[in-house]
Amino acid sequence: MCWVCDAYGDPKYGTGLWYLNPRNHSRQMYKLRKPSDKAKAFGEDPESQGSRRLQEIMEMRFGDPRRFAQMVEETNANPGGGLLQIGQVLPLKDAILVAELAYPVAAMMCICRKDMRAIEETNEHEYSCTGLGVGMLKWERWPERYRGGVNFMSPDEAKEWLTKWDKKGLVHLIMTFGGSYAGGICNCDYPDCISIRRRLDYGFTEQCLKSHYVAVVDYDVCNGCGICVQRCQFGALKFEVTTNKANIDPFRCFGCGLCETGCPRGAISLVDRVSLPALREVW
């Protein structure tokens, strides 16, 4: 189990996986502004303040790289410290379980694609991010930059929707918004996904934890077609010329399962991370 499961999981549900604990999807976990508190001005809400502090740290790359490396280490050593949201990669099957558990589930625009690539997603055919839980009902009160409308989905529609993005090759990443409240399942793409980028480029682990699975290749079934190679966003999968098969580096694998869902022969499967002693603590 990862540290998020230790802190927020419940063995009664989903074998202790934190994102299958109904508590992390419950209305009570959603932070509402108390009627007595005045609304914070634009840029003064906790979210902007947190991101400003993170921005200060990110700026250290240019002036003081050594201090920056130190800050990354400190942040990673203090998981749940609140500087970053908690995020974890999910394979499609677990993303679907979450979509069945959470209510409501809605498609919405992706803020990373908007910020980094100026992609405008304005209707249900364009939306690529999944919002979870009661916060979706209040979308009109969100900060403007997230407010591109929402499209509510039934569990079956959500399943179809997540499968669509999985087919296109996007990584599912469950994100928390305030404590352990699971607020969404992003469908991500490096480098415009800020969470994957913070992990791969800068070494922050918290916002993009590896999933509870690792992909393994069945060498008897793999025929070396190479379709899986282009689907790996983490540089874990290569085509090994020597053996004429796909080769997955388990230490680099994030367990997103894109290679598994993309394999036409079903040669790749996901095994529990904790079943492999060397990977038990690799998150």
Add this chain to the structure above:
Amino acid sequence: MDIYPRIEIDHSKCTAPFDCKKCLQACPTAVFHVEAVKVEKYRETDKKEPGTYVLSSPYRDKCTVCNKCIEVCPVDAITITVPEEVKP
């Protein structure tokens, strides 16, 4: 010491980056970032109106100076300078 390429964006030329979006999509390492700076009554305004969105380059440490952004920029608003210390 700041050894990374410096990306200067002339905001008097680059006035509607969210509408143009050429450099944002051409950059192989996604160096650029665009953000609304004019929010009226909690709403972002017309992306074609000059000055409503502003372009920045927060990930310039990933810039390889391939100059793709300069090539695609229709208003020549981008200049990239490499610090003397790291020039080949």
